[in-house]
Amino acid sequence: MEGDVEEELLLVETELQDVQEQIRALLEHQERLQERQSHLRSLLDGLKDSQNNAMENAAPSAHEDWSRSFDWDSRADDIRFNVFGISSYRANQREIINAVMSGRDVLVIMAAGGGKSLCYQLPAVLHDGITLVVSPLLSLIQDQVMGLKALGIPANMLTSTTSKEEEKFIYKALDKGEGALKILYVTPEKISKSKRFMSKLEKCNHGGRLSLVAIDEAHCCSQWGHDFRPDYKNLGILKIQFPNIPVLALTATATYKVQMDLMEMLHIPKCVKFVSTVNRPNLFYKVHDKSSVGKNVVDEIADFIKGSYPNNESGIVYCFSRKECEQIAKDLRDRGISADFYHADMEVTSREKVHLRWSKSKLQVIVGTVAFGMGINKPDVRFVIHHSLSKSMETYYQESGRAGRDGLPSECVLYYRPGDVPRQSSMVFYENCGLQNLYDIVRYCQSKRICRRSAFFHHFGEAAQDCNGMCDNCAYGSEIKEIDYSYEATVIVSLLQQIREIDQRTTMLQLFDKFKSKIRELGGSKKTASDLKREDIEQLIIQLIVDRILKEEFQHTAYSTNAYVTLGPLWKQVLDGKRKVKLEIGTNCQVGSNISTDKGAKRKRMSELEKKLDELRTEISAQHGGIFPHSVLSLQHMSLLNAHRPTSLDELEKLIGKLKTEKYGAQIIQVIGQCVNLESSDGNHQESDLNKEFKQPKKKGKAVVVVESSDDEQ
Numbered sequence: 091m092e093g094d095v096e097e098e099l100l101l102v103e104t105e106l107q108d109v110q111e112q113i114r115a116l117l118e119h120q121e122r123l124q125e126r127q128s129h130l131r132s133l134l135d136g137l138k139d140s141q142n143n144a145m146e147n148a149a150p151s152a153h154e155d156w157s158r159s160f161d162w163d164s165r166a167d168d169i170r171f172n173v174f175g176i177s178s179y180r181a182n183q184r185e186i187i188n189a190v191m192s193g194r195d196v197l198v199i200m201a202a203g204g205g206k207s208l209c210y211q212l213p214a215v216l217h218d219g220i221t222l223v224v225s226p227l228l229s230l231i232q233d234q235v236m237g238l239k240a241l242g243i244p245a246n247m248l249t250s251t252t253s254k255e256e257e258k259f260i261y262k263a264l265d266k267g268e269g270a271l272k273i274l275y276v277t278p279e280k281i282s283k284s285k286r287f288m289s290k291l292e293k294c295n296h297g298g299r300l301s302l303v304a305i306d307e308a309h310c311c312s313q314w315g316h317d318f319r320p321d322y323k324n325l326g327i328l329k330i331q332f333p334n335i336p337v338l339a340l341t342a343t344a345t346y347k348v349q350m351d352l353m354e355m356l357h358i359p360k361c362v363k364f365v366s367t368v369n370r371p372n373l374f375y376k377v378h379d380k381s382s383v384g385k386n387v388v389d390e391i392a393d394f395i396k397g398s399y400p401n402n403e404s405g406i407v408y409c410f411s412r413k414e415c416e417q418i419a420k421d422l423r424d425r426g427i428s429a430d431f432y433h434a435d436m437e438v439t440s441r442e443k444v445h446l447r448w449s450k451s452k453l454q455v456i457v458g459t460v461a462f463g464m465g466i467n468k469p470d471v472r473f474v475i476h477h478s479l480s481k482s483m484e485t486y487y488q489e490s491g492r493a494g495r496d497g498l499p500s501e502c503v504l505y506y507r508p509g510d511v512p513r514q515s516s517m518v519f520y521e522n523c524g525l526q527n528l529y530d531i532v533r534y535c536q537s538k539r540i541c542r543r544s545a546f547f548h549h550f551g552e553a554a555q556d557c558n559g560m561c562d563n564c565a566y567g568s569e570i571k572e573i574d575y576s577y578e579a580t581v582i583v584s585l586l587q588q589i590r591e592i593d594q595r596t597t598m599l600q601l602f603d604k605f606k607s608k609i610r611e612l613g614g615s616k617k618t619a620s621d622l623k624r625e626d627i628e629q630l631i632i633q634l635i636v637d638r639i640l641k642e643e644f645q646h647t648a649y650s651t652n653a654y655v656t657l658g659p660l661w662k663q664v665l666d667g668k669r670k671v672k673l674e675i676g677t678n679c680q681v682g683s684n685i686s687t688d689k690g691a692k693r694k695r696m697s698e699l700e701k702k703l704d705e706l707r708t709e710i711s712a713q714h715g716g717i718f719p720h721s722v723l724s725l726q727h728m729s730l731l732n733a734h735r736p737t738s739l740d741e742l743e744k745l746i747g748k749l750k751t752e753k754y755g756a757q758i759i760q761v762i763g764q765c766v767n768l769e770s771s772d773g774n775h776q777e778s779d780l781n782k783e784f785k786q787p788k789k790k791g792k793a794v795v796v797v798e799s800s801d802d803e804q
């Protein structure tokens with residue numbers, strides 16, 4: 091009887107899960123339809139507007155060609171070049187400036203580092219009056235004001251740190267138009283809490299001196315965004331009080347839902363929207379297998395930094411906890427890297443000190459928690475390393491996106507091990523869609539086949555674009571094997587069934603031990619118990635969780651929340667043999683294989699690869715009249731190849747193939763070094779063997795690969 095009820099309960103739970111899936115799919119469909127509806131509506135509005143405009147010769151329409159010529163073109167070009175020192179506009183910048191200058195409300199969604207600031211700073215200089223900029227962070231405001239002043243643009247800020255004297259100057263400028271003030275930065279609190287400020291602003295507008303309102307990091311308006319700030323909710327007052335002043339709202343990421351929300355909150359329903367791609371073509375995305383031994387991970391990170399960025403190039407290492415931040419900063423310092431930590435538990439002044447030292451490149455690496463977030467506008471961050479998993483794709487996109495804001499090649503490396511998942515899940519499970527968001531990034535990490543970039547496009551609902559080999563899976567992922575783990579999955583499911591029957595719980599860690607004894611007892615796996623490594627089985631368990639065959643459950647204690655693994659809604663499919671379970675295994679991290687024992691074969695392969703490199707070099711020399719062109723080329727090329735620097739034999743082999751064929755078609759390729767640094771990779775447990783094996787003087791150092799542009803490209 092009890093068994094029947096349990097059986098039915100499980101069926102109901104399974105059905106419920108399916109219904110949830112369908113609801114989710116329908117909601118996504120609804121979102122797409124709403125987007126289309128809104129697009130069609132504004133298209134219609136635009137058509138109506140243009141008809142009216144044609145008749146009345148009035149202001150430009152919503153669907154005007156914002157790239158056509160405008161009256162202010164030559165003045166804008168002059169300011170761009172002579173004041174900002176920028177030789178040409180980036181995508182959408184000119185169009186946005188034209189829409190703003192035409193008096194339209196504008197919503198800009200442009201990836202980090204895309205150049206949003208210019209979109210309001212240039213119109214601010216172009217206009218006669220004052221531009222008000224609302225920005226959420228003091229440090230960001232300080233940086234911006236400092237930068238503008240250095241360009242000779244009269245910019246000020248009204249914040250808690252503003253002196254009485256400066257405040258007086260600002261109020262006079264707003265009130266009476268006295269003194270030079272072009273751009274005024276405030277925090278949202280000023281708008282919602284200072285009546286005095288709002289009345290001065292009113293006077294400024296009344297006197298015709300308020301020209302533009304810019305709202306930076308506008309996604310903070312929306313509760314659906316990842317950084318909701320209550321004070322941003324009140325910014326709608328600006329449009330109500332100054333209906334004729336254009337509002338420019340800017341953000342790096344906003345899903346369709348967030349866009350709708352913030353247009354409503356800011357009262358800009360008819361704004362012109364400029365949505366740029368989320369693609370950051372200069373970023374190389376990579377997921378790195380993370381050792382379960384903490385020391386090894388830090389060793390690898392330190393080797394990576396010292397090997398790839400020996401000239402103090404800036405970087406960020408993101409960690410899970412404050413304690414971890416402090417420890418890793420110390421570990422990196424012990425390994426000769428100038429690093430310091432940054433987290434929310436520190437005094438504001440010490441935090442600012444660290445940030446400032448790093449901003450001025452006096453410190454190479456900041457090791458931070460998520461607290462090191464919005465407002466980091468250092469353009470030349472060359473690498474962002476995640477020592478631990480982010481909690482969602484959105485957070486990872488934001489955090490990794492702090493690399494390469496100057497457009498130069500940069501690297502984003504996420505160290506992933508399945509064992510980190512329960513740590514994150516026990517933190518996010520209570521959040522709205524917390525687990526769903528976490529499992530999305532877990533899928534990103536577990537996949538060795540899907541292009542990392544396409545995962546972002548999919549997440550942000552954008553059509554896919556070419557990755558150009560700028561992620562590990564595209565660069566090296568062609569030799570992925572799928573290994574059938576259905577038998578092991580069945581054993582895990584049966585074990586969990588037994589555990590449930592005796593009313594017990596198990597963590598992932600405990601489950602592995604139980605699993606191993608069970609395999610020994612059964613003696614039936616195709617792999618022997620000793621072949622089955624902890625990380626393989628943990629990867630399998632996590633795969634089963636994201637595939638809903640298993641699920642996580644949480645229990646609070648006085649000090650922490652524990653994550654347990656139990657049966658998920660689809661467990662029966664595995665037990666009944668209706669579902670095969672396969673893991674994607676990259677050849678450079680073969681799960682369960684004993685690659686490290688086959689030293690002779692590897693040595694042979696290494697020498698074959700060296701021969702291939704030699705051939706390639708001869709081929710290139712032949713193209714240059716028999717002389718190998720050693721000239722080292724643009725930094726851009728160097729960094730690009732650095733991003734592809736092979737750290738394993740497989741990667742090296744694939745790189746050689748790549749260089750010879752598709753990617754650099756129009757470029758002449760030089761491969762001037764054939765030494766591979768195998769110190770930091772080739773799987774978690776094999777690296778020390780490989781290391782020893784190839785640690786001959788000749789083979790120290792890393793592959794030096796240089797690409798030269800052909801004449802026709804220069």
Ligand SMILES: Nc1ncnc2c1ncn2[C@@H]1O[C@H](COP(=O)(O)OP(=O)(O)OP(=O)(O)O)[C@@H](O)[C@H]1O
Nearest residue numbers: 176178179180202203204205206207208342469495
């Ligand atoms: N057209 C351009 N040409 C060259 N550099 C530019 C151009 N526009 C902006 N930049 C530079 O790009 C960098 C990033 O610009 P900006 O700070 O405006 O980015 P952002 O979009 O606000 O990024 P975030 O969302 O990270 O704050 C800055 O160093 C800026 O000077």
